[in-house]
Amino acid sequence: xxxxxxxxxxxxxxxxxxxxxxxxxxxxxxxxxxxxxxxxxxxxxxxxxxxxxxxxxxxxxxxxxxxxxxxxxxxxxxxxxxxxxxxxxxxxxxxxxxxxxxxxxxxxxxxxxxxxxxxxxxxxxxxxxxxxxxxxxxxxxxxxxxxxxxxxxxxxxxxxxxxxxxxxxxxxxxxxxxxxxxxxxxxxxxxxxxxxxxxxxxxxxxxxxxxxxxxxxxxxxxxxxxxxxxxxxxxxxxxxxxxxxxxxxxxxxxxxxxxxxxxxxxxxxxxxxxxxxxxxxxxxxxxxxxxxxxxxxxxxxxxxxxxxxxxxxxxxxxxxxxxxxxxxxxxxxxxxxxxxxxxxxxxxxxxxxxxxxxxxxxxxxxxxxxxxxxxxxxxxxxxxxxxxxxxxxxxxxx
Numbered sequence: 001x002x003x004x005x006x007x008x009x010x011x012x013x014x015x016x017x018x019x020x021x022x023x024x025x026x027x028x029x030x031x032x033x034x035x036x037x038x039x040x041x042x043x044x045x046x047x048x049x050x051x052x053x054x055x056x057x058x059x060x061x062x063x064x065x066x067x068x069x070x071x072x073x074x075x076x077x078x079x080x081x082x083x084x085x086x087x088x089x090x091x092x093x094x095x096x097x098x099x100x101x102x103x104x105x106x107x108x109x110x111x112x113x114x115x116x117x118x119x120x121x122x123x124x125x126x127x128x129x130x131x132x133x134x135x136x137x138x139x140x141x142x143x144x145x146x147x148x149x150x151x152x153x154x155x156x157x158x159x160x161x162x163x164x165x166x167x168x169x170x171x172x173x174x175x176x177x178x179x180x181x182x183x184x185x186x187x188x189x190x191x192x193x194x195x196x197x198x199x200x201x202x203x204x205x206x207x208x209x210x211x212x213x214x215x216x217x218x219x220x221x222x223x224x225x226x227x228x229x230x231x232x233x234x235x236x237x238x239x240x241x242x243x244x245x246x247x248x249x250x251x252x253x254x255x256x257x258x259x260x261x262x263x264x265x266x267x268x269x270x271x272x273x274x275x276x277x278x279x280x281x282x283x284x285x286x287x288x289x290x291x292x293x294x295x296x297x298x299x300x301x302x303x304x305x306x307x308x309x310x311x312x313x314x315x316x317x318x319x320x321x322x323x324x325x326x327x328x329x330x331x332x333x334x335x336x337x338x339x340x341x342x343x344x345x346x347x348x349x350x351x352x353x354x355x356x357x358x359x360x361x362x363x364x365x366x367x368x369x370x371x372x373x374x375x376x377x378x379x380x381x382x383x384x385x386x387x388x389x390x391x392x393x394x395x396x397x398x
Contacts, residue, residue, distance in 0.1 A: 003160050003164060003250050003251070004047045004079075004251075005047065005078070005079045005080065005081075006160050007044065007158070007160050007161065007251075008044060008045065008046070008047065008079045008081045009079065009080060009081045010158040010159070010160055010161075011044035011045075011153060011158060012044070012045065012058060012064055012081045012082075014153060014156065014158060015027060015044075015058045015149065015153050016058060016059075016060065016062050016064075018148070018149050018152045018153060018156075019058065019059070019060040019109075019149060020060050021148075021152075022109070022148045022149055023107065024060065024105075024107045024108070024109040024144070024146070024148075024149065025059060025060050025061075025103075025105035025106050025107050025108065026057055026058065026059040026060065026103060026105040026107075026108055026109070027057070027058045027059075027108075027109040027146050027149050028055055028056070028057050028108060028109070028110060028130070028146075029041050029042065029045055029055070029056040029111055029121070029122075030053070030054070030055050030110070030111075030122060030126050030129075030130050031050060031053075031054055031121065031122075031126065032050065032051070032052060032053045032054060032126065033050075033051060034049045034050050034051075034054075035049045037123060038050075038121070039111055039121030039122065040117075040118050040121045040150075040154075040327075041111060041118075041121055041150055041153070041154075042056075042121075043251070043327060044153060044154075045066070045081075046066070046072075046075070046076050046079075047075050047076070047078070047079055048075055050068055050069070050072045051069055051071070051072060052068065052069030052072070052088075052092070053069075053091075053092040053126075053129070054066070054067065054068040054069065054072065054092070055067045055068075055092060055096050057099065057100075057103075059103060059105065061103075063083065063103065064081060064082045064083055065082060065083070065084050065085075065086070065099055066082050066084075066085045066086070067085075067086045067088065067092055067095050067096050067099065068085065068086070068087060068088075069087065069088065069089075070087035070088065070089050071087075072087070073085050073086070073087030086099075092133075093133050093136075096133060097133060097134075097136065097137050100134070100137065100139060101137055105139070105142060106142060107142055107144060108134075108139065108142050108143050108144070109144060109145065109146030109148075109149050110122050110127070110130070110143055110144070110145065110146055111146050111150055112127065112145055112146075112147075113145055113147040113150075114344075115333075115344040115345055115346065116147055116150075116151060116333040116346070118150060118151070118154055118331065118332065118333060119145070119146065119147040119150040119151055119333065121150075131143070147333070151332070151333040151334070151349075152352070154326060154327075154331065154332055154333075155324060155326075155332045155333065155334060155352060155354065155355045156352060156353070156354035156355065157326065157354045157355070157356055157378070158354075161252060161326065162354075162356075162378065162387075164249055164250040164251065164252035165252045165253070165254065165325065165326070165356060165376070165387060166387060167249040167250065167252075168208070168246070168247050168248060168249040168250075168252055168253055168254035169254045169256070169376060169387055169388050171200075171203065171205065171247050171249060171254070172245060172246060172247050172254040172256050172388075173256075173388065173389060175196050175199045175200060175245070175247075176243075176245070176256070176258050178195075178196075178199055179192060179195055179196050179199075179243075180260070180395055180397075182195045183235060183241065183260060183262075183397050184235070184397065185234075185235055185236055185237055185262055185397075186234055186235065187234065187235050188230075188231070188232050188233060188234045188235075189217040189218065189219055189230035189231050189232070189233050189234075189235075190217075190230045190231065190232060192215075192217050192230070192235070192241075192243070193215045193216075193217050193230040193243075196215045196243075196245060197211065197215070200247060205247050205248065205249060206247070206248045207245075207246065207247060207248065208245075208246030208247055208248050208253035208254060208255055208328075208329045209246065209253075209328075209329050212229050213227055213228060213229055213244075214244070214245060214246060215230070215243050215244060215245035216228060216229070216230065216243060216244040216245075217230045217241070217242075217243045218241070218242050218243070218369065218370060219233055219234070219235040219236070219239045219240075219241040219262075219369065220233065220235075220236060220239040220240070220241075220368075220369050221239075221364075221366070221367050221368060221369050223369065223370065225362075225370055226244065226319075235262055235397075236262065237262050237263060237264040237265065237267075238262065238264045238368065239261075239262045239368065239369055240259060240260070240261055240274060240365060240368045240369030240370060240371055241259070241260040241261070241262060241369065241397070242257060242258065242259045242260070242369070242370055242371070242372050243257065243258060244256075244257045244374065245257070245258075246325075246329050251327060252326060252327060253325055253326065253327070253328060253329045253331070254325070254376065254388075255325050255329040255330075255358055255374060255376070256358075256374045256375070256376060256388055257360060257372050257373055257374035258373065258374075258391055258395065259278065259281075259370075259371050259372060259373060259391070259394065259395070260394070260395045260396070260397050261274055261278075261394050261395070261396055261397065262397045263396055263397065263398050269396070270394055270396065271368075273365050273366075273368070274365055274368055274371070274394070275394065276312070277314070277363050277365045277368075277371040278371050278394045280308065280309060280312040280314065280363060280371075281309075281361055281362070281363065281371050281372065281373050282373065282390075282391075282392060283308055284304075284305040284308040284309055284361045285305070285359045285361065285373060285375055285390070286390070287304055287305070287308060288301050288302075288304045288305040288321060288322075288336070288359050288361075289359060289375075289377050289384050289386070290383070290384075291304045292351060292357075292377065292379060292383060292384035293351065293379075293382065293383050293384070294350070294351055294352055294353055294379060294381065294382075295350050295351065296350060296351055297347065297348050297349070297350055297351075298322075298334050298335050298336040298337060298346070298347045298348070298349060298350075298351065299336075299337065299338065299339055299347035299348060301321060301322075301336045301351075302320060302321040302322075302336050302337050302338050302347065303338075305321045305359070305361045306321070306338065306361075308361075309361055309363055312363075314363040314364070315363070315364070317361050317362045317363065319337075320335050320336055320337030320338065320343060320347070321336040321337060321359060321360065321361055322335075322336035322337075322357045322358040322359045322360055323335055323336070323337075323357065323358055324355060324356060324357055324358075325356050325357070325358060325376060326356060332355065333346055333349055334346060334349035334350070334351065334352075334355060335347050335349070336357055336359070351379050351384075352379060353379050353380055353381050354378070354379065355378070355379040356376060356377070356378050356379075356387065357376070357377055357378075357379070357384075358374050358375065358376055358377075359374070359375045359376075359377060360372060360373070360374035360375075361373075373390075373391050375388045375390050375391075376388045
């Protein structure tokens with residue numbers, strides 16, 4: 001299903017509402033040769049790449065205007081999202097100045113940010129170009145960061161976005177079920193990963209991130225634990241095996257993890273230390289989800305899960321509890337994370353309805369491996385709901 005034009009209409013209308021919340025008069029996305037260095041927000045504004053200097057202008061008044069090179073005009077017109085699409089031949093300056101002089105915005109939001117990569121799509125060269133264009137008409141002092149707009153637009157998932165994410169999750173869960181039957185002692189991490197990729201290929205779909213680490217498969221103790229390619233290491237009885245996997249459907253991603261245990265001879269269930277670790281992870285995820293609601297800071301949700309893990313006698317996990325998911329597996333400014341330097345102000349952003357997060361604590365069981373589950377949830381008006389089917393039982397491999 002081609003959701004592109006539906007998505008652009010939804011998101012540009014959403015942008016008008018967000019502008020009114022923020023007090024900005026207009027938002028300009030200014031980009032060129034987008035296949036090389038395009039702005040992350042372009043996907044919500046145009047159905048494909050643009051070549052020449054292009055300006056997508058959305059005003060709090062409801063006006064939506066695109067000014068692009070002539071050959072890029074028709075595809076953008078076909079979206080039906082703009083009341084006018086202007087195609088220039090010689091240069092963007094004159095039509096852009098003319099429209100902004102008519103609009104006379106007091107505050108103009110541009111896509112730059114110190115802390116959020118999704119809001120930092122305006123290159124420095126393009127900023128200088130736009131600054132000079134605006135200076136000629138006396139608007140250069142009205143510029144500020146559009147981070148609030150860009151973050152909210154990306155984070156507040158529209159209905160078509162949620163449905164695409166649900167389809168990606170359903171495919172991921174289906175492949176997890178299939179690989180569950182494929183895993184057996186003696187199978188290598190590479191063989192298990194290849195089985196999953198073959199299943200995905202049958203469906204004509206792509207992984208949510210690069211195939212070198214999607215799926216990531218780790219069996220037994222002393223592994224890289226995360227963000228590493230499958231190896232020739234073979235699954236053995238007594239091993240915990242975990243995997244990180246996601247797919248992309250209609251431009252939207254899933255990102256999930258599942259944990260398995262390979263039974264040793266004579267075992268009908270995992271040993272107590274493995275069960276305890278797994279049950280601790282399940283409890284941490286559920287209590288974190290139950291604590292989520294609009295208006296609460298992400299750092300508070302991270303604290304819930306982190307406290308459960310450490311109270312159970314495990315080291316705290318060395319990463320955030322959860323990140324947002326959307327067009328990319330890591331997508332959005334707000335984060336369910338601790339107050340660490342590398343996360344800047346992201347953990348202090350508040351949750352809003354429509355945000356889709358992962359919940360992915362982890363712990364190590366000595367001499368067995370890593371227990372981790374990664375679920376996906378959506379923030380609602382009053383709490384948070386699972387989008388994935390939560391793994392409540394350890395998957396046993398005989």
